Amino acid sequence: MQNYSLTDTFIRPFDQGQEIALATSALKVFYDDHEALHGVSLPFERYKITALIGASGSGKSTFLRSLNRMNDTIEGTRVTGSIMYRGVDINSKQVDVYEMRKHIGMVFQRPNPFAKSIYDNITFAPRRFGEHNKEKLDQLVEQSLKDAALWDQVKDDLHQSGLALSGGQQQRLCIARAIAMKPDILLLDEPASALDPISTSTVEDTLLQLKDHYTIIIVTHNMQQAARISDYTAFFYSGTAIEYDETRKIFTRPKIKATEDYVSGHFG
Amino acid sequence: MDPIRAAMLKRSRSAKRERRGKLISLVCISLIVLVVAAIFFFVASRGLATFFDNKVNLWAFLSQSVWSPAVNDAHGNPQVGALPMIVGSFGVTFLSAIVATPFAVGAAIFMTEISPRLGAKILQPVIELLVGIPSVVYGFIGLSVVVPAIRHAFGGTGFGILAGTFVLFVMILPTVTSMTVDALHAVPRYYREASLALGATRWQTISRVVLRAALPGILTGVVFGMARAFGEALAVQMVIGNAALLPHNLISPASTLTSVLTAGIGNTVMGSLENNALWSLALLLLLMSLAFNLVIRWIGKKGEMKR
Numbered sequence: 124m125q126n127y128s129l130t131d132t133f134i135r136p137f138d139q140g141q142e143i144a145l146a147t148s149a150l151k152v153f154y155d156d157h158e159a160l161h162g163v164s165l166p167f168e169r170y171k172i173t174a175l176i177g178a179s180g181s182g183k184s185t186f187l188r189s190l191n192r193m194n195d196t197i198e199g200t201r202v203t204g205s206i207m208y209r210g211v212d213i214n215s216k217q218v219d220v221y222e223m224r225k226h227i228g229m230v231f232q233r234p235n236p237f238a239k240s241i242y243d244n245i246t247f248a249p250r251r252f253g254e255h256n257k258e259k260l261d262q263l264v265e266q267s268l269k270d271a272a273l274w275d276q277v278k279d280d281l282h283q284s285g286l287a288l289s290g291g292q293q294q295r296l297c298i299a300r301a302i303a304m305k306p307d308i309l310l311l312d313e314p315a316s317a318l319d320p321i322s323t324s325t326v327e328d329t330l331l332q333l334k335d336h337y338t339i340i341i342v343t344h345n346m347q348q349a350a351r352i353s354d355y356t357a358f359f360y361s362g363t364a365i366e367y368d369e370t371r372k373i374f375t376r377p378k379i380k381a382t383e384d385y386v387s388g389h390f391g
Numbered sequence: 392m393d394p395i396r397a398a399m400l401k402r403s404r405s406a407k408r409e410r411r412g413k414l415i416s417l418v419c420i421s422l423i424v425l426v427v428a429a430i431f432f433f434v435a436s437r438g439l440a441t442f443f444d445n446k447v448n449l450w451a452f453l454s455q456s457v458w459s460p461a462v463n464d465a466h467g468n469p470q471v472g473a474l475p476m477i478v479g480s481f482g483v484t485f486l487s488a489i490v491a492t493p494f495a496v497g498a499a500i501f502m503t504e505i506s507p508r509l510g511a512k513i514l515q516p517v518i519e520l521l522v523g524i525p526s527v528v529y530g531f532i533g534l535s536v537v538v539p540a541i542r543h544a545f546g547g548t549g550f551g552i553l554a555g556t557f558v559l560f561v562m563i564l565p566t567v568t569s570m571t572v573d574a575l576h577a578v579p580r581y582y583r584e585a586s587l588a589l590g591a592t593r594w595q596t597i598s599r600v601v602l603r604a605a606l607p608g609i610l611t612g613v614v615f616g617m618a619r620a621f622g623e624a625l626a627v628q629m630v631i632g633n634a635a636l637l638p639h640n641l642i643s644p645a646s647t648l649t650s651v652l653t654a655g656i657g658n659t660v661m662g663s664l665e666n667n668a669l670w671s672l673a674l675l676l677l678l679m680s681l682a683f684n685l686v687i688r689w690i691g692k693k694g695e696m697k698r
Contacts, residue, residue, distance in 0.1 A: 191588065193584060193587065193588060196583070196584065196587060198507070198508075221590050221591070221592045222590065223590075224587065224588060224589065224590040225589075225590035228588060228589065228590075229584075229588035230588075231581055231584060231585065231588070233581055235579075235581040235582060235584070235585040236585075237582065237585065237586075237600055237603075237604075238603070238604055239603075247586070247589065247591070247599070247600075248589035248590055248591060251589075251590075251591050251592075251595050251599070252590070297585070300585075300589065301588070301589065304589060304590060
């Protein structure tokens with residue numbers, strides 16, 4: 124694999140009229156002394172799907188996990204730089220991470236429902252935040268499952284274990300669980316990599332529908348997936364955001380050589 | 392003949408070695424099974440003699456409260472009521488488990504969730520050390536510290552179930568703690584992440600997700616601790632007072648199955664009723680540890696199905 128320049132980058136500028144939901148600036152992540160991310164500055168437009176692509180170890184997952192501070196839970200991790208969300212730098216000590224994560228939800232690579240019923244999985248977070256009205260919870264469960272395109276398959280038995288579902292259903296349950304909190308932004312870390320093609324396409328359809336109400340940032344290894352569902356794509360290489368542009372442009376006329384080689388399958 | 396075919400039809404050296412290995416492990420496991428079966432047979436044959444040879448009523452053995460095998464009562468019936476020891480054994484076991492469990496779970500949460508570094512560096516070695524202390528040392532400390540303290544606080548002699556509970560509490564704490572630690576470690580990381588990513592706090596994550604998922608493992612640890620408490624002889628014998636009387640409160644001298652066994656087995660003649668009655672107690676102990684084992688297996692199976 125040839126080495127590419129890390130300074131030769133292109134980050135798409137956004138117009139005044141475009142609403143930015145979240146923007147990072149000079150975001151660096153250190154694992155102990157190792158710098159895994161070298162100052163990434165990316166804005167994310169509201170109600171759009173942005174895909175983060177790149178080879179394994181390029182830092183895209185690390186970047187995503189920093190956005191709602193999941194890296195806090197890993198010992199020895201340090202994140203510097205700022206993440207602006209609603210005019211606040213959420214990468215600062217004053218911010219209540221628990222409150223922030225209610226608005227910036229995350230779905231992981233591996234479907235991880237709790238060993239509880241479908242109903243309890245979805246109501247877990249709302250109940251923790253004090254919602255105990257049975258009627259409202261029922262409604263929330265139905266709406267979230269419908270949004271995640273799972274309602275028709277599970278409505279007859281909401282009290283079966285979440286772990287009894289198939290992999291694709293489990294992942295959609297996790298999406299339903301995340302959107303039950305009505306977050307602003309949904310972060311997805313390779314949500315379809317453990318799924319078969321049919322489940323993958325259902326999850327993708329779900330995401331396209333969710334776009335109307337949520338800002339979605341998705342890490343994916345699957346370039347066709349990025350091309351199918353995203354509006355913008357950021358290409359990561361070796362801890363740096365090399366190119367960030369409209370998805371169409373990234374896949375047809377990339378400006379940077381590294382991007383071109385990656386999307387055409389010459390490395391990665 | 393084709394050399395490859397010839398070689399395939401002959402038993403090779405590695406195949407022979409594999410057979411030998413299988414044979415050796417089979418011999419080892421058979422020996423262990425044989426020893427266990429022999430112990431069961433021996434204890435059962437002596438323990439059942441009380442009921443078959445000496446014609447003691449099984450129900451009377453389990454429910455009467457006068458333990459005096461050497462002397463017959465006014466009607467000439469042997470007095471082998473094991474109820475005081477049964478009550479004593481279960482009393483110290485359950486009480487110590489009830490006291491130890493919250494401490495063990497709290498310590499384990501600290502070691503795995505709150506400060507893993509401190510846990511691994513300091514608490515883990517401390518707990519391993521606690522396991523290694525011989526029971527006579529625990530008993531001795533109980534005798535010279537716990538018993539006088541209870542005498543001071545509550546009056547009486549200080550010997551009794553309460554003293555036994557305290558000593559057993561310290562003795563089973565490391566067992567329950569380390570098994571709870573293992574159970575918490577076994578809860579996958581993505582479980583915690585799922586909960587945190589939904590905005591749940593660390594405490595909500597621990598109490599609602601991690602502890603819930605680790606419950607079968609924690610229960611197994613508690614039952615293991617109870618099995619240890621039930622079978623512990625020496626330390627309990629040193630602090631419980633050794634009076635084969637039905638305990639009326641926690642600070643009156645009592646006894647357990649094990650304490651009566653260790654105190655009495657050297658002073659009886661093989662084949663006599665006194666001796667047989669002690670074997671019956673031993674049989675009861677053996678059956679109880681079998682029961683604890685079954686409970687542990689049952690919890691394990693139940694927990695698996697929930698996942």
